[in-house]
Amino acid sequence: MTRNIRHAAAFCALLLVALLVNAARVQIVQAPEYDDNPANRRPDIARYQQPRGDILVGGEPVTGSRDTGEHLRFERTYQDGPMYAPITGFASQAYGTTLLEGAEDGLLSGADPLLAPLPLWNDVTGAPNPGGDVVTTIDAAAQRAAFEGLGRRKGAVAAIEPTTGRILALVSTPSYDPQLLSGNSAAATRTWDRLNSDPDRPMLNRAVRRTYPPGSTFKxxxxxxxxxxxxxxxxxxPTRSPAPYTLPGTRTRLTNEADGCRDASLREAFEWSCNTVFAKLGVDVGVRAMAATAEAFGFNDSRLRIPFAVSRSTFDTSVDRAQLGLSSIGQYNTRATPLQMAMVAAAVADGGQVRSPYLVERTLRAGGSILATAGPGPSREAMRPSTAARLKELMTGVVENGTGAIAAIPGATVGGKTGTAQHGVGNSGAPYAWFVSWAQGDDDLEPRVAVAVVVEGSAADREDISGSGLAAPIARAVMEAVLTS
Incomplete structure (x- = not known):
């Protein structure tokens, strides 16, 4: 009898060991496979069992969370969703996250281990951290001025504080309401399909994810x-510039919209945007020096993040002299995001220094304590300070005496540059209207805002498309909003 008991006990012990080995195999070896299995809903249920942290503008949340009472309990909500969509992006139970919602997802969802009160706290307690908050650099008044200024037009606005790189406004139109994508219902699916099939691409962030020929603003x-x-x-x-100007090695004659560009001085050519003068200047400078200056401003840099990725603005370094002439007036293969052109204006305003733009001021724990602070990053010199001072003089002249007069603001010094960029085969596309500028109030010690505006003109108003007519009034509204805030 004792022998049988021993055999039974040994067999039971063997079964227990087998169970433990199998449990360890499932929980350790096969855990990643089960975690990644589409049929496993536990990660999603855990992710949405608590409210998501908020994104703040001017100290006020522009996001929220709604208790649905379902398995995926909390659903994202947005205040003024279309206006802030180019900043927040969306957080969808079905389609994931984008822009700030994506770049700061770990913090907002509570998954970031830095949110734990103590190291390994969550591993011991098994409790999730409350989601943290993201405080942005956005100026609410400037954002609204940009959004309302663009209205129903296709285009984008980027505004920067020149001395720090803080992004004050980031707008793209047409836009969309990210709240319509928050859930996983059939309505969210229909919205997703509609937005993705819309030829106007409302989910495209034109301010940072689309590049345009910058036209005369590149001057x-x-x-x-x-x-x-x-x-x-x-x-x-005098610059000894013929008008028209025959591009080197070709029979192509470049002309001007304005009169009086032959041998015009740099001041006159800048104020009246003489293509012939600047194309010849680019050729005289040479491709190496032109490329070096463009890259010092930020062109050809694919590493820029704010914290989400920004499309690379480009200046072609493998061009012949004729192509260099066109590149130097913002045509040919020269392309830029509105954010990049705001950086160009900001560098002029800040004495030749380029500051890395940033969108997140600080991050907070759920209780309001500071988790991390951003602040200005290192700067680099795009041009000599003396050159920046003369460019400030030139840009001020555009507003006081030239094509950008509509951007003038009483009680402030404003510098600007208009641009109308051609594109398409044989310039068949409706031109893009550009305006880049900076502003300094009479009582300010330094410029407070730099702005870039691009408006995609339609075929119907092709003849009326200009940077001064379409883009400059929007830039002025944004600058006024910052100066009066």
Missing amino acids: VVTAAAALDSGVVRDLDA
Whole structure:
């Protein structure tokens, strides 16, 4: 009898060991496979069992969470969703996260281990952390001015604080309401399909994810290169520029919209946006120096994040002299995001320094304590301070005496540059209207805002498309909003 008991006990012990080994195999070895199995809903249920942290503008949340009472309990909500969509992106139970919702997902969802009160706290307690909050750099008044200024037009606005790189406004139109994508219902699916099939691409963030030919606004970069390289030494000296200008090695004759561009000084050419003068200046500077200046401003840099990725603005470095002439007036393969052109204007305003733009001011734990603070990053020199001072003078002249007069603001010094960019085969597309600018109040010690606006014109109003007519009034409204806040 004792022998049988021993055999039974040994067999039971063997079964227990087998069970433990199998449990360890399932929980350790096969855990990743089960976690990644589409049929496993536990991660999703855990993710949405508590409210998500908020994204704040001016100290007020522009996001929230709604208790649905379902398995995926909390659903994202948005205040002024279309206006802030280029900043927040969406947080969808069905389609994931984008923009700030994506870049700061760990913090907002509570998954970031830095939110735990003590190291390994969550591993011991098994309790999730409450989601943290993200405080943005956005100026609510500037954001609204940009959004309402664009209205029903397709386009984008980016505004920066020149001395820090803080992003004050980031708008893209047409936009969409991210709340309609928050859940996993049939209505969310229909909205997703509708937005993705819309030819106007409302979910495209034109301010940071689309590049445009910058047209004459790129002449700020060309002027900086010409001044830094010594090709131009006197703003008021004739530039010996023919009009029309035959592009080197071709029979293509470049002309101007304005009169009086033949041999115009840099000041006159900048104020009246003479293509012939700036194309020849670019050729005289040479591709190496032009590319170096463009890259100092941020072109050809694919590493920029704010914290989500920004599309690379480009200046082609493998061009012949004719192509260089076109590139130097913001055509050919030169392309830029509105954020990049705001960085160009900000560099002029800040004495030639380029500050890395950033969108997150600080992050907070659920109780309000500070988790991390961003602040300005290192700067780099895009041009000599003396060159920046002369470009400020040139940009101020555009508003006081030239094509950007509509951007003038009483009680402030405003510098600007208009642009109308051609595109499409044989320039068949409706032009893009550009305006880049900066503003400094009479009582301010330094410029407070730099803005870039692009408006995609329609075929119907092709003849009326201009940077001064479409883009400059929007830029002025954004600058006024910042100066009066």
